[in-house]
Amino acid sequence: MSKHRELETLAAEIHACRRCPRLVEWRAEVAADPPRRHRGESYWARPVSGFGDPEAELAVVGLAPAAHGANRTGRMFTGDRSGEWLYAALHRAGYANRPESLAGDDALRLDGAWITAGVRCAPPANRPTTAERDACLPFLSRELSLLGRCRTIVALGGFGWDGALRALRELDQEVPRPRPKFSHGDEVRVGEWTLLGCYHPSQQNTFTGRLTAPMLDDVLTRARQRSRSSRR
Numbered sequence: 019m020s021k022h023r024e025l026e027t028l029a030a031e032i033h034a035c036r037r038c039p040r041l042v043e044w045r046a047e048v049a050a051d052p053p054r055r056h057r058g059e060s061y062w063a064r065p066v067s068g069f070g071d072p073e074a075e076l077a078v079v080g081l082a083p084a085a086h087g088a089n090r091t092g093r094m095f096t097g098d099r100s101g102e103w104l105y106a107a108l109h110r111a112g113y114a115n116r117p118e119s120l121a122g123d124d125a126l127r128l129d130g131a132w133i134t135a136g137v138r139c140a141p142p143a144n145r146p147t148t149a150e151r152d153a154c155l156p157f158l159s160r161e162l163s164l165l166g167r168c169r170t171i172v173a174l175g176g177f178g179w180d181g182a183l184r185a186l187r188e189l190d191q192e193v194p195r196p197r198p199k200f201s202h203g204d205e206v207r208v209g210e211w212t213l214l215g216c217y218h219p220s221q222q223n224t225f226t227g228r229l230t231a232p233m234l235d236d237v238l239t240r241a242r243q244r245s246r247s248s249r250r
Contacts, residue, residue, distance in 0.1 A: 029067035062092030103219035136181030175218030
């Protein structure tokens with residue numbers, strides 16, 4: 019089976035997952051009682067698989083789908099403010115054909131990038147439990163293993179950083195000791211992979227200026243440089 023076909027098979031498995039009762043209940047509750055701005059819309063309300071180019075050289079790992087973002091649209095970082103920031107930056111960096119991601123059936127395409135997350139269902143208060151995190155970890159590990167050209171990861175926030183390290187360890191990559199702590203702009207080599215840290219483009223970070231567009235652009239520029247270096 020080709021890697022592309024295996025990614026499709028993994029996506030179908032993710033979409034059917036019901037391992038975490040709390041998340042299964044929450045994603046349905048959110049869909050049943052949406053805010054006024056989304057009344058009348060049909061919610062995805064299932065786990066969300068990764069999105070992008072199967073030949074990606076860069077993987078971006080976030081936290082989890084947003085309740086009224088990917089939980090609604092069915093595509094990672096689509097339909098919320100965080101996604102507006104992320105896809106605009108990916109477009110500026112040459113990874114996306116357009117600067118916005120509005121719906122799962124729009125014309126957005128990624129070239130050389132794959133977007134994923136440590137947890138695949140929207141969690142209450144955006145805080146998955148340790149058990150929920152661990153239940154989703156095999157999905158991320160398998161996903162990274164199937165991205166055959168990818169050796170560079172941008173981790174969004176501490177949760178994405180932790181998830182990426184755990185997933186790489188599951189792939190028998192040697193995680194440095196002491197275990198690297200998350201910090202924006204930090205870079206660490208993990209076996210065959212390069213991991214870069216970036217503040218999550220949440221409204222809390224972008225509204226306060228903790229994360230600016232130039233800061234996000236700088237991380238993606240470095241990620242592309244590291245990807246090119248790994249090819250050589």
